Amino acid sequence: MEEEIEELREEVAVKEEVIERLRGKLRKHENPHVPSSQKRETSKTGTSGEENDDGGKEDESNEEVGGSQEKLDDENDGGRGRKTGHDGETRKTPEPDRTEVVFEERCENCGRELDEPDRVETRVVEDIPDPGSVEVVEYEIEHYDCGCGEETVAAHEDIPEKGNFGPNVLVQTTLLKFRERVPYGKIQSLLEDVYELQVSTNTLYNFTGRVADQLRPFYEETRKKARQSEVVHCDETGMSLEGENGWIWTTTTENEVLYSVREDRSQKAIEYMLGENYHGTIVCDGWRSYSAYSSNLQRCWSHLLNESKFTANKHQEAEPIDEKLHEIYEDLKKFREEDPPPDEREEKRKQARKKLEKIVNQDYENEEVQKLANHIQNGIDHWLTFVTSPKVEPTNNRAERSIRKIVTLRKIIGTIRSERGRYILETIMTAIETWKTRGQNPHEEMQKAIRNS
Incomplete structure (x- = not known):
């Protein structure tokens, strides 16, 4: 019996270790800020994945908040791909650049000479050209002495300002690294294998x-335009800087995406992006640096509704709060769609504020439910800016989407190892994402920037 008891104790110890490990994973995911994609994956596999990409901070939410994720899962059976009942779309065949006749002179069976074909089958094939080896060009650059005393040096767009590698090499390397997120080692192998x-x-x-x-002037121009915008969306995520804690901030507008690598998460970081006297509206989460910087804010409803739903799922006392918040939000969205005049907007804002105050002025027994009420109270002056300001969005999804690019890149590079690395990252990512936001081709625009310089 003693031997059996000892064996059972060992089994229990092993199981307790497994249970504790699973509890640790669950704690990382049992919070309102886990991306919906990870929640779907967890529900399908029965296990938890990685920690919230934003280190427990609010993460990307759906554009339309009111129960949209559950609706999406129902429509496509909880998986990826085309929704049930949605017609598929076939890729259009492009116009051919040239036509080549494929013919045979003799029968492959008996060798007899063939007459005219009985029919012609047409197939359009797309392919990329064989890259071949690197082209090495020697430029004879002529210098001229003018009578005015100045020297004129001939210029060519394919001659870089520094070094012996042309613009195509520079652009391809940069896009592979920062748009396609390919490590330098793999880029090195690709250039050697494909281009020698x-x-x-x-x-x-x-x-x-x-x-x-070459792109830094574009970066400064982007920052200048962001400061002039009536509305900006801001967010930030952690990033290791030379082994120390750091932050990457994003400021987005309708046409600009600005990134800034900073050592802190304070008001000074916002001032670096927007200046000391920005007078527009900032759409953001509840981080205190924003309220310290400006009183003209719009707090994100996606985060609020995620918080309320999460709390309601855990505590029955929070269910009426969650239902009321969703009801208020849906009502305000419909109201905005009608494009009402300013006086009606102001009246609607006052009514909505009274509803929020009614929620927070009650006493709640559960500590987490009271914490939710306090969260609403702390942002009471900033939940309803979008009601009276037509250009202000109720959610911060625009900034959330831009910060996701950095979160993905962070998983690959791990850390930024120098001041130069910070400069490169924020400059190039700003250019690429701004071009994409404007509907421009990053490859073409980067080529222009390098050649024109």
Whole structure:
């Protein structure tokens, strides 16, 4: 019996260790800020995935908040791909650049000479050209002495300002690194295998630095336009900087996406992006630096409704709060769609504020439910800016989407190792995402920037 008891104790110890490990994973996911994609994956596999990409902070939400994720899962059976009942779409066949006749002169069976074909089958095939090896060009750059005493040097768009590698190499390397998120080691292998171009990873890093130098004026112009915008969306996420805690901030507008790598998460970081006297509206989450910087805010309803739903799922006392918040939000969205005049907007805002105050002025027994009420109270002056300001959105999804690009890149690069690395990252990512927001081709625009410089 003693031996049996000892064996059972060992089994219990092993199981307790497994249980504690699973509890740790569950704690990472049992919070209102877990992305819906991870929740779906967890529900299908029965296990938890990785920790919330934003370190427990509010993450990306759906554009339309009111129960949209459950509706989406129902429509496509909880998986990815085309929704049930949705007609598929076939890719259109492009116009051919040339036509080539495929013929045979003799029968492959008996060798007899063939007459005219009985019928012709047409197939359109798309392919990319064989890249071949690197083209090495020697430029004879002519210098001229003018009678005015100044020297004129002939210029060519394919001659870079620095180094011996042309704009195509610089642009391709930069886009592979920051748009496609390919590590430098793999870029090195690709250039050698496909183009027979042998360069070190340090040289590739220098390529991106040269591109960042050429794009920095564009970065400063983007920051200037963001400061002039009536409405901006802001968000931030953690990033290791030379082994220390750091932050990457984003400020987005309708046409700009600005990134800034900072050592802190304070008001000074916002001032770096928007200046000391920004007078527009900031759409943001509840981080205190925003309210310290400006009183003209719009707090994100996606975060609020996620908080209320999460709390209601755990505590019955919070269910009426969650229902009322969703009711208020849906009513305000419909009201805005009618494009009412300013006086009606102000009256609607006052009515909605009274409803929110009625929620927070009650006493709640459960500590977490009271915490939710306090959360609403703390942002009471900033939940309803969008009601009276037509250009202000009720959610911060615009900034959430832009910060997701950094979260994905962070998983690959891990840390930023130098001040130069910060400069390169924020400059190039700002250019790429701004071009994409404007509907421009990043490859074409980067080529123009490098050649025009």
